[in-house]
Amino acid sequence: MSAENTGVPALLNTALPSPVPGEEHDHCPVTDALRRVGDKWTVLVVVLLGQRSHRFNEIHRGIEAISQRMLTRTLRGLEEDGLVHREVFATNPPSVEYSLTPLGRSLLDPISTLAQWAIEHQPTIAASRRVNNLQPRNN
Template sequence: MTATADSTHPAQAPRPLRVPVPDGGGCGADHASSEVRRVLDRVGDKWSVLILGTLSSGPLRFTELLHGISGISQRMLTLNLRQLERDGLVSRTVHAVVPPRVDYELTDLGRTLLPPVLALVEWAMENTDEIQGHREGFDAKVDGDKG
């Protein structure tokens, strides 16, 4: 058993993360690791997480998404939706009406991603104050070391 840095909360040492790779290592292992990184880059991207979370309540039109995600530009939303659609996480449905209506919604695959994404968001919300306190303490220590 190990202790945290402040020695007040004992904790078990975390298990190392094991990423399954093809037998024999080599190029196959490099390819597998590369693909895992690409998927994590997509689903871990700030805008992708917010888009997926916003779509968790059901299909939305582009403008509803745009207004529902604070700080995202129209261009950034378009690019991210296109990538999420390419990855099979979001579907795009064009309705033949005037004016044209386009809806976006999570696919079955996208819905399987919701539990870990929403757990990450919940974790971030629960720990934001503590993390901010650590940042401030670290910054004060670094500033003190400079002087």
Template sequence: MSDGNSDVPQHIVSVALGPGLPALVPAEEYEACPVTQTLQMLGDKWTLLVMMMLAERPHRYNELRRRVEGISQRMLTRILRVLEDEGIVTRTVFPTVPPGVEYALSDRGRELLVPLAGLADWVVRGTAA
């Protein structure tokens, strides 16, 4: 929120954010912000569901596709590639014929589950009120 994007005085914004939170990102840097990019990645229809499946245990591609009802092959492939590129998922290829491929959450992906679980708890508490 830059001064031109909000009528909220800066001192109120600072109080609302409190200590320990990152500074506001200028509007021209918003799309390049890693927080924005991460929230966009996690905010699609399928990514969190795929991560929850992988949180249980590693899965092979076709097993994931069967468990995530309604996801297309193209979308699952795209999600797994993005998660792998971000270091959230690992991809292991086994030397079989045909090659077997298994996906699992990386340590970074398991770390991400902690704040996601906190967010889920917050949502559930809010809807129960």
């Protein structure tokens, strides 16, 4: 960041075309990253693996409501994106352990920052929702 920066993140200094072309939005790296971390299970899996490596069933037991199918899909997506490492051990039966890669570990700070923001602003957001749900909408 330059000396003239006033603390505004560089992303907000980026000029967006108006309207934003749909194809540009679809291929934007930020959109892609938000799709990954914005799904229902990714953040929980990343946080759990941020504590230590886990076997599949440990992760499954650690996230009560996730199905085996969704956990498999989530782990495969995270592995495909380079965020999770899958290691197969030649035991009988074979065992598999999942851990975060350095790239996956680098996601823990932004997730923590977002979590801190959400906790700090949750009362304000909840109050706004209550007010806005009480008022009729003029569509």
